[in-house]
Amino acid sequence: MTPIKDTHPSASSAVESGAPGARVGNFRWVICGLLFFATMINYMDRQIIGVLKPQLSHELGWTDTGYANIVSAFQLAYACGYLFGGRLMDRFGVRRGLSWAAFLWSVAAVAHGLVRTVLGFSIARLGLGLAEGGNFPAAIKTVTEWFPLKERALATGVFNSASNIGAIVCPLTVPLLAAKFGWPAAFYITGALGLGWIVAWALLYDSPETHPRLSVAERAYIEEGRVVTTEAAAPWLSLLRFRAAWAYMIAGLLAGPVWWFYLFWLPDFLQKRYHLTLQQTGVRVGIVYTMAIVGSIGGGWLAAKLIGRGWSLNAARKTSLLVCAVCVTPVFFAASVENSWVTVALVGLAAAAHQGWSANLYTFVSDTMPKRAVSSVVGLGGFVSGIASMGNAQVVGYVVTKTGSYALIFAWASTMYLLSLLAIQILVPKLVDARENERRVVTDDGTSV
Template sequence: MSYRRGWIALFLFCLSMINYMDRIALSIAAKPIATEFHLTSVGMGYLFSSFIWTYTLFLLPMGFLVDRFGTKRMAGIGIFVWSAATALTGAATSFVSLLAARLVMGAGESVSNPVGGKVIRQWIPAHERGVVTSMFNSGSYAGPAVCSIMLGSLVALFGWRVSFLVAGAIGFVWLAAWLVFFNTPEKARWLSEQEREKILLERDSKPAKADENVKSASGLLGLLRTPTLWGLAITQGCNVYTQYLFLTWLPSYLQTTRHLSISHTGAFAAVPYAASVVLCILAGRLSDRYVKGSGVGAGRRRNAVALAMLTGATILAVPFTTNLAILLLIFSITLAGIASTTSLNFALLNDLLPSSRDVAKAMAFVVVGGNVFGTIAPIATGYVISITGSYDWAFGVAGLLLIAGATVILTMTRSPMVRRLDAARTTVSA
């Protein structure tokens, strides 16, 4: 049988990669930008965090819009907006204009995860969901890996403004390909009938104890009555805190405390990000084997999420080494852990959600949970550095949150969301 649905995985990988290239572009150029605009570590912390404000604000509305108007249209609008904003960042003349560009970029990028979750539910059989979700999420680590080298070189050679123009232009290339080739599996002309039938038959997993209401849409308010959705969102938050610590402050940490140049910082940072891409996809594949059969609907994947978070907690060892090679290994293990956590957590959401009609809005809520923590991370880190004169406590807080998240995922996601929804409806009817 053909595997043309693999092109969908490639589309999603590239979407996520471009998304995170544009996010980290500011971090790569942080030093010259801070010098030009006379910004302190606290000021840079707010600038780093700013795109997350609008990103988080627009996530839930975007989830509803994706469920309402479809993935093709909404993904196209989103990447157009954020790519244009990224390119225009290079024209900023003040802190205010930099801030405005980042706010617009964040609003556009809010489409990415709802679209990714919805497309995976539409196109991917349930037993392949872990590895494809991992491919989608690994793009968020491939982006910083590529960006660290490419944009680091551009900043060093041509200045920081050119790097934003190039980063923005890449998004428009993806948009053109998306508009030409993408459609739902029911309508895609380039898909064989045999593969189409397989996708349509196998894309929805059954809850462990299904009943006649399992296919009905429940809506966000119904989903919010379950501890499972809240557990997924809190877990995402504990994980994303560390992700944004790396995205925003890692280049500055390497340049300030390890005294690396901008170009050397890019090369150093690229290694753990590249390693996490490979290990994240491997973790997704292993999780598919682990949950094969009844383990999908039962939420067995939660155990893999917890293990990934505990792996990420390796970040607690950062303050105890001064050796660059060991530091590189620690960062690689940590990033692999948090990359795997995000992809497995997203796959677990699809495993435990009975209705495909709710995927985008449920995904949006989980990502909102993550970005509440993500919003705090750059700002809190800026204050920690300012107060203590060190990054040690910043890494310590991140590690402890990862351990807390592992506890949450094991205790709050014990059942498919449909069970509690049906009980709640019975209570209301009575």
């Protein structure tokens, strides 16, 4: 698999030529919009159980340990779904792959409303996790294919902000649905949303090389400076030759579980620590994720702004990561303050910083890895993060049960991003552009691919 010289004209030459359609269009942002809504639905499906945890614990007799087992089932499946979903996206493409993933996670979401035991919920969570694991590898691969390098962090931040929209909509609407129609209805409705999204994806998505709605100028703008290769997926073992792949996996191992802690345990923490109602908790969780939206888009914007000002890719990406890592550290005090709104501010800042971090960390993969390997590397990192998050759920359940406090957990969360950035800097002191790495992917026996 050897690189092929890019024969497409540059965007600038297309514009200068005065050819019809020379003005660079914005259809790529329609594709980003589709990713946005897929991610929003994806997060609503997974977070419902965290919002309903107090009610389900009361009605169905769950313990914190039982809930931890349900969470761990999802995270184990999600890790595997990330790993193999990323591989399948690289092999079969995102048009088919993401459609099937959305169909399967929608069916699994509906199944939650049909079960009543810890075992039943664990099985439903296994199915949900396996299918949902394909979303982010597919989305990052889509951004790599549809956006030029300088816009990728921003595009990633935009679609990734939908995870926060989903996390806001969920605690604000699910308690109302549960009160009026019963808790199973919440699972049925979000499952139906996923099925509706599949129709829109089928109607609007195609690859940028062949999409009939993409102008010549916008296609050239997307492909400017890109090395075009054949599309066979790179072998897994060949990816482990890249320090960038290891750096991404270590960052996922250290910082990835923090987000899952917020997602699945924050409502429980707020309710127990400040004795809030389900609706009061929902409002506070919604504010946390509203702040996270700003961080998601802001993190991508910061990197794009620095690159636009002439900063090197290495300096812009790592400075953005450093800013986000530093902003997480005040969450150390979240469990010790007496005012719930101060806690919301601290956790909201940390959540915003995490999302800005994620926008740049995901883009770090497309910065450094060949296009045909992006989903596979994202999948490897997601697998590592998911396994770590599964273990972390057990630790959180144990610590909360034994101590009755979340203080140790917040202390742990405050340090993981700086440690992750240190690992990235040690392994990848200078980012190697993906165009160079296109020439370095080799097969397991050492021959070029």
